[in-house]
Amino acid sequence: MSQRIKEAERAELHRIIWWIANDLRGSVDGWDFKSYVLGILFYRFISENLTAYLNEAERSAGNHHFDYCDLSNSEAEFGREETVKEKGFYILPQDLFANVRTKARHDANLNETLSRAFTNIEASAVGTESEDGIKGLFDDLDVNSSKLGPTVAKRNEKLVGLLEAIGDLNLGNGGFTEHTIDAFGDAYEYLMGMYASSAGKSGGEYYTRSGHGGRRGR
Incomplete structure (x- = not known):
């Protein structure tokens, strides 16, 4: 990939992130909304990271059509114990970003679905x-907060928008190459720079400091 194309893709990624972090937030204060953008982006990252890891292992073993x-x-x-030893966490298929996103628009209990997924990941x-690195990762992502909307329906509407927008971000070719990982890292760095402050014990901190995610991860 030429440097010009790479820079163009990077600029487009930043443009969309800017839109998510500003226009999509609506009446939610920008400082509060950062936790949702960072948290959902991180949720997508670890879901896709785990899926790619398990798919590669199974396909290398001859199960060519395997999809976690x-x-x-x-x-x-069956693979929980070994995977937790390798990755530091586990996500059941029902809790993966891709599967939650697919059903989100028609899930009247989306807030509960996400809350359950985050609880299960930490557990x-x-x-x-x-444990210490995973515990509290999603504390800043309160899917039941009135800041998202006055009713559950309104909150879920905002959450659907976040899942769709972050799910549509072009973060590589889908094969989870090094380029894809770099794109996730770039998205995080850009968001953190926008808000110019630590996100606390959120996905951003885990992503940049932990050995389980990001450029330093598996």
């Missing part, structure tokens, strides 16, 4: 070496 997203939760449980690390 398509498994039932019970089928997925997957309890009792392991990665």
